[in-house]
Every structure is written in structure tokens, then in C-alpha cells.
Amino acid sequence: MSIRVNPELRNQLIQYGIGDWNACYHCGTCTAMCPLSEEGFLFPRKKIRLMQMGLEAQLESSVEPWLCYYCGDCTKTCPRDANPGELMMSLRRYLTSRYDWTGLSKKFYTSETWEIGFILFFAVMVVLSFLVILPSFGFRFTTELTAQGGVKVNSFAPIHIVEKFDWTMAIIVASLLISNILRMYYKIIWKSGQEKVSLFVHIREFWLLIFNFAVQPKFSKCDDKNYWISHWFLMSGYTIMFIVIVVYLPWFQTEKILPIYNLQRLLGYYATFGLLFGLLVAIIGRARREDVKFRFSHVSDWLFLFMLTSTVVTGILIHIFRINGMAYATYIAYIAHMAVLVPMILIEVPFSKWSHLAYRPFAVYFTQLKKYAIPR
């Protein structure tokens, strides 16, 4: 059956990043150069072709954009300056918005007003919660210090309430992500082809998900290993922090000042270091614009870096102020910390750049499933 080309899809695609993909004349150098492109899952050329022809259904069912880790070799070797690497990046943004059933992702990617508006809305809600709602329930700021001389954080931000809030937020984000992943599965595996994947294969290959989430072995195949290392530090720091904050908050947000060699402090310091290291590499990279990978920055890229950096910096400040007994400074830092953290988690993770933490490992998993698919 013939597929209708749609030249007007261009107008949509162009909103997700640079859009001059007609420069590509299909020599295939990019695909030949790519260390990750493999038989059956060839990219970037084939995907650029789908973009050029406006084949929406074929684009949506593509898993390949997620298999690209943007080393930039394709862009460096492209004889036409078509920038295949950035085209794959913008395709990931487009796909993120296509998986998302709420339509918010599309709004955030295509309109800065929407994205910044939502972030500000959540930030204001957080500030109001601390300044108006919590005090009205009797939780007040106190300059009184603990016996060790630390700030009494829990009297200001009561641990059982914050914990409940964290869990609620985690569940909302998780359900959004899971529903989007199901849509991704539907588009890539279910709807796309004339093939069938057995349940056994689904179960047998499931380990790939965890393995890929933890190590990103595909990323390590890119020629420049440095980014894989800095990304791994960032990712491990983030994961540790996320688990600690959601699952072990009562253990983490203590009023006690634990010895420096205590696991809680060591984990916290490691995560902070990992995050800062990864962030620094990305920020310097994007500011210098020397490496192809960082040459083109979408608003969502900068916004994300800004929010994560602010979260880390305010987190560090909370820690320093608390153990030094600087009560008000601690509270202000805490409010600021939550005011960036909450919108970041609620917007970036399910709807924007951060969602790749789920889509990428699943894409590797789905790719493996497709390899074992039987023609229907």
C-alpha cells in the first residue's frame, strides 16, 4: 500500500530544532560513520529521509533516534552540512511529544511561554506552600538549634508531609512515564510492522532494560568516551539522589549531624559530585559550542541545565547552612531548592528532555525484541 507524503509535516518538525534537512542528498556517509547504526536499525540517513518526506507514521514507529547518543561524527563528516546529529536530536524531541498523550510535551517543546509558565506556576505553588499553607497548619520557622548546633529543618518542612508529597510526585511522574512508554511500545512494536514478538522473548530480554539504564553500554561505543563517563557520573548521582529523596527521605533529611564517614553523608557527597561534574561538562560544552554535540542548544536544553544546577547548588547550600546552624538561610535555600526541584521533576521528567532516562533503555529493549520478532 502506498504511503502519502506530507510536505506540511515539515512545519511541525521544524519547531523541534533545526529544520533545514533538505541539505541532505543521501550519500549515506553518516550511516557508514555511525558506530551505533547496525543492520536492520540503520540511521541517521534513513530517518532523515522520513523527515524529508513527512512520513509521520514511519517516524513515530522509529526506535532508531533513541539508539543515537550524539557523538557528532555524522555531523563532522557530512559533506553537505546537513547536521544529521542535530536532526536525530530534534527527532527525539518530536518523538517525546508524540509518545506523550497529554499534549503538554508538544506545548513545552514548541512554546517557551508554556514551558516557563508551567515552571513558574509550580515554583510559586511551592513557595506558597511553605510560606502560607504549612504555617497555617502550625509548622513554623524556628531559629532554635539542635543540641549539635544544626538547624531544625523538620519543624519547618515536616518530614512526614514532605515524604508523602515526594511519593505523590513520584507516582504521578511514574504513571505518566509508564503510560507514555506503553504508547511508545504500541507505536514501535505493536502497530509498526507485520511481526510478532513472543512473551518469552519479552521476559528473557528484560534484563537489558536494567543493564542499559545502569551502564548505557551503547553510549560507550561512541568514539569519545569522555562524555559517556561524565554522563554516567551525572546519571548515577541523579539516581542515588532520587532514590534517597523518595524512598529514604526520613533517613536522609535528618536534623542530626552525622559523622563525615557516615553512609548518608558519603552517598550525598558522591551524588553531589557526580551531578556537578556532569553538569559542568555540559554547561562548559554548550557555552563553548566547540563540540558538535553541544553546538546547537534548544531552549529546553538550557532550561534543563539551569534547573538541575540550581537544584544541586541549593541542595549544597541547605547542607552547609543546616550544619552551621544558619536557620533562615537554610529555610530560604530549602524553599528555593524545592521551587526548582518540583517543576523540574514534574515537567522535565515526563514531558521534556529528562524523559530520555526511560525512553533510551526501553528503546534498547524494544530493539532487541524486534530482532527476535517473527513475521506475522
Place this chain on the structure above:
Amino acid sequence: MEEPRIGVYVCWCGTNIAKMVDVEAVTTEVGKLPNVVLAKNYKYMCSDPGQELIIKDIKGHNLNRVIVAACSPRIHELTFRNAVEKAGINPYLFEMANIREQDSWVHTDRTEATTKAIDLVIAAVRRVLYHEPLEKRSVSVDPATLVIGGGISGMMASLEIANAGKKVYLIEKTDHLGGHVVKFDLTFPHLSSAKQMMRPILQRVENHPNIEVFLQTEIHEVTGYVGNFKTTLRNKDNEGTELKFGNIIAAVGLKPFDPSKIEEYGYGKFPDVITSMEFEDMLGTGKILTKYGKEPRNIAIIHCVGSRNKKYHEYCSRTCCMAALKFVHQIRAALPSTNIFEIYADMRAYGKGHEEFYAMTTHKQIMFLMYDQQERLPVIRQANRSDDCNMIIEMDEKLSGLPIEVPVDMVILMVNMEAHENVKDVVHAIGVSLCGNQFFIEKHPKLDPVATTTAGVYIVGTCQGPKDIPDSVAQARAAAARILATIEGGTVPVEVTTSFVNEKLCCGCQTCISVCPYSAISFNEIKKVSEVNEVLCKGCGTCGSACPTGAIKCKHFTDLQILSEIEGIMSMSY
């Protein structure tokens, strides 16, 4: 006849010959032959010292025949003929044995190649024994020139010659000058106006004192030969006018391919499937509209219509890709939001500024779709009622490997440039040959691209093959320069190795007249024998081989010479 004293020179051609042929052995072997006074070998016979060696030996050893065993005579025969002439020998007493192209380059066994080289030299020795001295001849040149075709090539050639003060008769079949170019809107790759470019040229041609323009006139017969041609015009205004001229430029151009031959495109069936020439006309009106008077929302431009396809024409028309990209700019300017599809087979952007033009055009928000000429052509069909377009193009898109359909309201077919069908008269009159695609054949595809095998007849522009404006103009001016040079010289050399009739043997069957490709033989009704016009004759030998009585012979290719050569090659027994 004086005793033949032959000098044989075996060339090494660096290692080209010496690597596969034992040149020493050849030299020794042929040195033993009767009448061979000396045999030598040298690294490069064609070099100045090589030629000097021959000249010195001719004088020192009183040689009267020379043989060089080297490369093809096409390359250096003239070089050595000139060398022996310098030493006082008639150049036709020289013979060349080709032991490179016919021997060292094509063989892998050194012993066998050496034996073959000896055979070839023996053949040459036997042949040269019977060579006769021939005298060079020349004819005077009429300074007027006939230019056939008033397109851009014909006009530019005419202006070039007329500006040098020489008379030009410009013959045009239609009722206007300017050819196809004057109908164009813009030209690629600079998007400059064709009409603005043509206007002053037309005025200069029409008003030039040295150019005489004959419109609605065709050439049916040309008599004479280089330097002295003649024709009689046969149209209503100039009935009986006789023109005399020394040279001819054929610039008869081409015609667009008729796409109704290609069923897939439904040209003639769908009113909004038009040719590139028709689209040029539409651009001239200033509005791009479908037959229903609406602005098309989707326009497809199909490339290679009738080109690069064994079913129609195998060759590439060279200009259509860039013309199609030019259309993109024109459509974009008129209809900024219309979707444009370039349905191409390969993008050819070979010329100066063309690749840049292609790269620039890709940014004009168009969709490039590739089809495979050898697999399946795109098919145009009527759209369904539910579709928001007039027609649908179904095609196998090559770069994605997907079967796709393209919604369209207007289709522009980039038609091939094809040779005129009705040029046979001109072809016969001026004595040029046609290639398989009916284009005029040049004398040499690389070294002599504007001359033909008929002396004094030049071909320029698209009758020689599809080409764009700059190439056509370059050819036109090149031909003009060639002609001006012969006019300045006053005389032109003519072929020496012509055929001649032994009137005693001629039975008057006229077979020779029917086979002569240069119309050089006529029949003498009084004597009842054939006569050869030695100026027209090219010495091809066709008449000689066709003559049933052996009455016609070709100078320098007599039976005795050729049979001796064959005997020579067969003389060694194996």
C-alpha cells in the same frame, strides 16, 4: 624507378613498447630484409632527437623510403611525414607500423609480441616498396559563410564572423530569430532574464550590414566543396536566389520530446500535466494557474522525461535538472506556500555554478523524491473525490525504499532535448553524419568538436548534442574562429589520397556513385564513365571496394600496396 633504399626505425616508446617487445630482436631481424639499408631503435622516435636521427640518416645513407614502428599512425603519422619531408623525401613514401596499440599494449607474451612486431614491420616494408609520391593540393576559399539556424548558436556564430568584416547568410526555418532561448523566462543558474539577454543580440543580427537573414527558408541542396559551396534558395520571397559561400555552420538545434509517448504520465489525458516548454510559456503570462483557473497547492516536477531511459532516449539532456531547479525559484516567488515536489532520477549539476545553485535551491522548502528509471516510472492517476488534490503520483521512492503517493494539482514534465526528425535534407545537403540519437557527429569528440568529416562544414549548438546556452555559444564562437582562420588563409589544403577512375575499365554501372558518402563521384554522360571530384573525395575507399571491375582505385591504398602488405604479414611461417 630508382632502387628502394629503406630505413626502419623501431621505437621503444619509453617502456610502452620495449617492455613487451624485444626491440633489439626486431631491429636485427628486419635489418636482414632486402632493400632495408639500415634498421635502428631509439627510446622515443617522436622526440626531436628521434626525428633528427631520421633526417640525418636520409641524407647520410641516401634513403628514399622510411618506416617507423611505433604507436598508432593516428597519433604520429603526421609528425614523421613532416620529418621526412624536411629531409627532402615525399611524405607519402613513409609508412608506419603500429606495434603499440596493436601489439605491446594488448599482449602478455613477450616472445609472441616480438614475433608479431617483426611481422608488422615486414608488412610495412613490403608495402612501402610500392608507395608512390603524391602531391599536396589546396583550393581557394570564398569569404562568405552560410549559417543554418537562427537560434542562439547560429546568431552568435553569425555575429562573430560578421564583426570580423565577413559576409554571413543566416538561414532560419521559422518566421523569427531567437530559437528556443527567446521563449524562456529566466536562465539558470543566475536567474537572469533570457528575453533581456536576447533582445540586443536579435537587434544586432537583424541590423548588421554583413548579415543577410533569410526567414522561413530551408536548405535542400548544397553543391561544391570546401571554400566553394553553392546553394539555390527555394522559398517564395527568394525563389532562385543563388548563394555562394566558402564555409557552412549547421546550427539547426533540437526539439522537445513529446511526452505523450510515455503512458505513465498521461500527458494529453490530464490537462494539468504540462511540459517544461509549456510551463515556460505559462511563466511568460505571469500567472501559474491550473486549467481550472486555480492556483495549484501542490506542484510536481518530474525529471528525465524521455531521457536516460532505453525505451525513449538513453542519453542525458544535461539542462533539464537545472531548469527544474530554476522553476522552483520561479514557483516559490509566485506561490510562496505551494508545495513543490522534485521527482528526479539523479541530480546532474555538472556546470559552472550549478552545484551551488542546486545546494541553494534545496533550501527552498521543496521535497526531493527519487525514482529509478530502470525499475518503474512514476504513474500519474486521477485523485479520488475524497482527496484534496487533482491528481496522485504513485511511485517507488528509491532513497527510502517505500512505495509512496504524492498529491499534486499540476505536473511539469522536464522533457528531453531530442534531435529534429526533419533534418535529413540538411544532413544530406551538407554531408554530415548522424549518430544513433540523430545528433550531428563531430570530427573528433575531444580534439575537434565543432568540425565535421566534411571539410568546411561545422556543427554548433544542440544539433551536435544537448547542451546549455554557454556551451552552445562557446561552440558557435569556436566555429566562427575556425572559419575566420581559413578565410584569412585564403586557401585550404584538400585530401591527397583520393580515388581515381581508370576510364578504360569503368563499365558505367554507377555503383560507386550510390555508395559514396561524400557525393564526390558523378557520372559523365558523354564518356559514360564515373568521375571523381578530388576536392570532395576523402579517400575512404568505399568506391574502390564496391567497384565490380576494379576501375576505381584509391591513391596510397592501391591493390598492389595492400596485397603486398598482406603478403608481408603472412611471409613468416610458424
